[in-house]
Amino acid sequence: MVALLKEGHEGAFRVLVREYQERLFNIACGITSDREESLDIVQEVFLKVHRYINSTFDEKSKLYTWLYRITVNECLNWHKRWKRRFRQQHQPLEMDEGGYLSELGTDDFAPDTLYQE
Numbered sequence: 001m002v003a004l005l006k007e008g009h010e011g012a013f014r015v016l017v018r019e020y021q022e023r024l025f026n027i028a029c030g031i032t033s034d035r036e037e038s039l040d041i042v043q044e045v046f047l048k049v050h051r052y053i054n055s056t057f058d059e060k061s062k063l064y065t066w067l068y069r070i071t072v073n074e075c076l077n078w079h080k081r082w083k084r085r086f087r088q089q090h091q092p093l094e095m096d097e098g099g100y101l102s103e104l105g106t107d108d109f110a111p112d113t114l115y116q117e
Contacts, residue, residue: 001015001016001063002053002057002059002063005049005053006053006054006057013046013050016046016049016063017046020064020067021042021046023064024042024045024067024068024071025038025039025042027068027071027072027075028041028042028071028074028075031072031075031076031079032075032078032079037078041071041074041075041078042071044074045067045070045071045074048070048074049066049067049070
């Protein structure tokens with residue numbers, strides 16, 4: 001199959017996808033716990049296989065080992081992006097000198113003042 005993939009044989013690529021997509025999806029789901037992201041990851045894995053089979057696949061290795069490694073690496077890349085995005089979304093607000101409460105005039109919110117009104 002590898003020889004046909006390297007020649008760009010379309011039928012071989014379809015067989016590859018049919019044979020390995022479920023296993024790779026299960027690996028991705030096990031790592032990401034996210035169905036939609038796992039689908040995207042597996043799609044990216046097959047794109048990389050198509051793009052790099054001639055340049056990076058070592059004939060001494062088993063095809064599944066290479067697919068597994070690409071899948072795990074894509075999941076790790078996804079996790080790094082997710083952490084970066086999560087950190088950016090949950091950063092504390094920047095406060096200038098005195099903080100945001102000083103701009104609100106905190107005396108107006110003193111419990112004694114509110115109780116008297």
